Amino acid sequence: MTTERMIEFEVLRYRPDTDHEPVFETYRVPCNEDWVVLDALNHIKDEIDGTLSYRWSCHMAVCGSCGMQVNGEPKLACKAFVRDYGNRIRVEPLATFPIERDLVVDMDDFTDKLQSVKPWIIRDDGEKPAEDGEYRQSMGELRKYRQFSMCINCMLCYSACPQYALNPEFIGPAALALAHRYNLDSRDQGAEQRRDVVASHAGVWDCTFVGQCSAVCPKDVDPAAAIQQGKIESSKNFFLDLLKPKKTGAK
Amino acid sequence: MDVIKTDVAIVGAGGAGLRAAIACAEADPSLNVALISKVLPMRSHTVAAEGGAAAVIKENDSLENHFNDTVSGGDWLCDQDIVELFVNEAPKEMMRLEHWGCPFSRDPDGRIAVRPFGGMKVERTCYAADKTGFHLLHTLFQTSMKFPSVKRYDEFFTVDLIVEDGRARGVVAMEIRTGKLFAFAAKAVIICTGGAGRVFPFTTNGAIKTGDGMAMAYRAGVPLKDMEFVQYHPTGLPGTGILLTEGCRGEGGIMVNKDGYRYLQDYNLGPPDPWPRKKAMELGPRDRLSQAFWHEQQKGRTIKGPYGDVVHLDLRHLGEEKINERLPFVRMLAKSYVGVDPVTDPVPVRPVIHYTMGGIDCDIDAATPLPGLYTAGEASCLSINGANRLGSNSLTELLVFGRRAGEHAAAFARSTEGRTGGEKSVAGAADALAGRVTDLLDERHGTESIAGLRKEMTATMESGCGIYRSEDTLKETTAKLAELRERYQRVHVTDKSRVFNTELMHAIELGNMLELAEAMAHSALERKESRGAHQRLDHTARDDANYLTHSMAVRGDGLEAPRIEYKDVVITKSQPAERVYGGEAK
Ligand SMILES: Cc1cc2nc3c(=O)[nH]c(=O)nc-3n(C[C@H](O)[C@H](O)[C@H](O)COP(=O)(O)OP(=O)(O)OC[C@H]3O[C@@H](n4cnc5c(N)ncnc54)[C@H](O)[C@@H]3O)c2cc1C
Ligand code: SF4
Ligand code: FES
Numbered sequence: 001m002t003t004e005r006m007i008e009f010e011v012l013r014y015r016p017d018t019d020h021e022p023v024f025e026t027y028r029v030p031c032n033e034d035w036v037v038l039d040a041l042n043h044i045k046d047e048i049d050g051t052l053s054y055r056w057s058c059h060m061a062v063c064g065s066c067g068m069q070v071n072g073e074p075k076l077a078c079k080a081f082v083r084d085y086g087n088r089i090r091v092e093p094l095a096t097f098p099i100e101r102d103l104v105v106d107m108d109d110f111t112d113k114l115q116s117v118k119p120w121i122i123r124d125d126g127e128k129p130a131e132d133g134e135y136r137q138s139m140g141e142l143r144k145y146r147q148f149s150m151c152i153n154c155m156l157c158y159s160a161c162p163q164y165a166l167n168p169e170f171i172g173p174a175a176l177a178l179a180h181r182y183n184l185d186s187r188d189q190g191a192e193q194r195r196d197v198v199a200s201h202a203g204v205w206d207c208t209f210v211g212q213c214s215a216v217c218p219k220d221v222d223p224a225a226a227i228q229q230g231k232i233e234s235s236k237n238f239f240l241d242l243l244k245p246k247k248t249g250a251k
Numbered sequence: 252m253d254v255i256k257t258d259v260a261i262v263g264a265g266g267a268g269l270r271a272a273i274a275c276a277e278a279d280p281s282l283n284v285a286l287i288s289k290v291l292p293m294r295s296h297t298v299a300a301e302g303g304a305a306a307v308i309k310e311n312d313s314l315e316n317h318f319n320d321t322v323s324g325g326d327w328l329c330d331q332d333i334v335e336l337f338v339n340e341a342p343k344e345m346m347r348l349e350h351w352g353c354p355f356s357r358d359p360d361g362r363i364a365v366r367p368f369g370g371m372k373v374e375r376t377c378y379a380a381d382k383t384g385f386h387l388l389h390t391l392f393q394t395s396m397k398f399p400s401v402k403r404y405d406e407f408f409t410v411d412l413i414v415e416d417g418r419a420r421g422v423v424a425m426e427i428r429t430g431k432l433f434a435f436a437a438k439a440v441i442i443c444t445g446g447a448g449r450v451f452p453f454t455t456n457g458a459i460k461t462g463d464g465m466a467m468a469y470r471a472g473v474p475l476k477d478m479e480f481v482q483y484h485p486t487g488l489p490g491t492g493i494l495l496t497e498g499c500r501g502e503g504g505i506m507v508n509k510d511g512y513r514y515l516q517d518y519n520l521g522p523p524d525p526w527p528r529k530k531a532m533e534l535g536p537r538d539r540l541s542q543a544f545w546h547e548q549q550k551g552r553t554i555k556g557p558y559g560d561v562v563h564l565d566l567r568h569l570g571e572e573k574i575n576e577r578l579p580f581v582r583m584l585a586k587s588y589v590g591v592d593p594v595t596d597p598v599p600v601r602p603v604i605h606y607t608m609g610g611i612d613c614d615i616d617a618a619t620p621l622p623g624l625y626t627a628g629e630a631s632c633l634s635i636n637g638a639n640r641l642g643s644n645s646l647t648e649l650l651v652f653g654r655r656a657g658e659h660a661a662a663f664a665r666s667t668e669g670r671t672g673g674e675k676s677v678a679g680a681a682d683a684l685a686g687r688v689t690d691l692l693d694e695r696h697g698t699e700s701i702a703g704l705r706k707e708m709t710a711t712m713e714s715g716c717g718i719y720r721s722e723d724t725l726k727e728t729t730a731k732l733a734e735l736r737e738r739y740q741r742v743h744v745t746d747k748s749r750v751f752n753t754e755l756m757h758a759i760e761l762g763n764m765l766e767l768a769e770a771m772a773h774s775a776l777e778r779k780e781s782r783g784a785h786q787r788l789d790h791t792a793r794d795d796a797n798y799l800t801h802s803m804a805v806r807g808d809g810l811e812a813p814r815i816e817y818k819d820v821v822i823t824k825s826q827p828a829e830r831v832y833g834g835e836a837k
Binding site: 015016017018034045046047049050051053054055056057058059060061062063064065079081100101102104106107111114115118119120121127128130131132133134135136137138139141142145146149150152153178182185187188 | 346349386405583
């Protein structure tokens, strides 16, 4: 069997219908060394305290549900291995978001922002009939945007972003990376339509390029690179606009 | 109770629900669509699908091939008229997904690439590296955002269907963040709530796959079809049950026992060479591969591990470059969760509960026997999967039939029948159903623990209703489940908060799962033959004379056991024959 170790979990608890403010509660959990923090939370829920609330589903780092602060850093609970921590682990909800309850934060702001960047293929000529087959795309064209399409919407980057903490209007790393993903897709012609949002005050220009977002991203999306490239694009477009007032088609 | 009026209510925003929502919106933008999901759409378990989606899109393939593979793969329990429509529509649906931006892997000429999959005669599985479901789900979710008629109700937990005058009229759902109950009054309802793998202890299914929609339809009197057919996937990681896709074997991976021997050659799947080869060895169907593991275990030829016996999935000969390009997620999963890098070492794997072939009875238009109620995705049973689903057919299924469900529900909502009646009675009916939730929060409610009951349920399903079954084990399991359902009446929810009460949801989910487990075990007990994923040690042969038929579990009153009835299988052009894989396979 794998070895077992007693770990103390300090978990932030908050139930708005009864608690005035969040408080830490401590649970002692016998952990297998190959467990992740999520396994320990599930142990607490099943065996110690059924009232603890948190989100999770896939347990394989792909659904993006289980983002939380583990010892102060934003992590996926299902990919934070207890073997990498000592005998006390502090678990808190993601920073920069309002807490709904315990480890559950309010995500509405993000889904609105996602929608605002028009994350779908836009074609001047409309979608071609299914019978006409696929839009051809080379592996090279795919690789241009592939990295930016890997985002699982886990919100770790927002939690780490100093700009989002200061200015909640900021569209933020993941949504900007997604806009960039569509702009770079050879099938898409919508960069122009996305430009208003991306290049707006709340868009790429708000980023002060701290780069924390890319450092914490569990999927190597590198949103900071997307934002940086977006800045170059918007300044290019700004000067192009001065030269020729109307520009059609993104490619 | 507050009433939210809509034209079409879709329960579930995974691949099937999103595809249905888009279809409704395209069919008639003036119809209001309420898309209700207990998690944010991109958390739905479609996200976990890795390997790909099957469709005939290459010149070396044919619709007939796809049809034959599917029907023989399903051990002739598939409805062939529906399979035919499915294979015909599949290529168009795949192209639409491509048009919407799915980042498919490509051939050098820029067309969508395909890879071989188990039980498929020709390579026809379209893929986006090894994250096809993730990309499919995000593409559909993002595309759905452009339709203003689709209104999302994220994190609304649906409790039950509202049925009045013999028709589906809507659903009752709880807004999770407030605990408030709402009645959704709808002209048509589509259930897309996914599978029920969580009734077993060791599964690739995420925590949310508790079969809620199946249970809701079942309580509303709709039969559950072919529930005894539950698929084991041969390559799950020990401990967690995390899946390593069949794409691993599609790309050339092999499976060996403790002696390094490719044991599948001993189970009518050989000879081992030349390799890779379609419909042979590691590319045989999942039921056969998982059963072969069981036999190896009986012979003492598996490998002992900390989480039970395993065999090895060996990918080393593919080389680092190919693994990184085609199977990067698999590499990450193996390295993180079992500490093995597939580039340098074989990976321990074992069979794991993966897919519910059975589900809500419905017809070729995704309509259930209850007027106004439609269903698609893993919650439904058409049946194209028969007794054993072929890998990569389900992502395609949820596209083809998600769309059909959306279109037919939209048509029903516009019809005279759809537009009449209902509105007054909905609120009253909803109040009656709300009792299921409020009772659980009641102080005087009992002493049975949720986790305790759940563990007993999953344990008895594994021991009695697993890869191999027999009358004795099934009788033990059905008796145990009856006991658990009785005890469930005294289940104790310690959390009395209204806000994001996950314990309350777990209690409701457990109630749903107990009903489904019973439907599975009783259907299995009554099917006295072996077919596809249903293998009986006491009835080892397939028995077409008596059991070439769908089982239909009809819910009993109160705590009564389900009644098992039967429904004819539709056979059009492929007469039942022996399933042949390995050297003899055509
Ligand atoms: C690990 C894994 C890998 C797989 N790989 C492949 C593959 O490569 N190819 C393939 O073809 N198939 C694959 N499958 C199978 C396939 O992914 C699933 O069958 C399919 O994605 C199911 O989609 P769905 O839309 O029916 O359900 P899901 O994606 O599970 O969505 C269900 C939805 O219903 C909602 N819901 C459930 N209950 C409620 C409730 N009470 N109230 C409100 N909402 C509710 C959920 O929130 C969710 O939105 C795989 C399955 C797994 C588990
Ligand atoms: S960019 Fe990375 S950290 Fe941010 S939401 Fe996406 S996956 Fe998470
Ligand atoms: S549970 Fe899905 S990402 Fe952690």
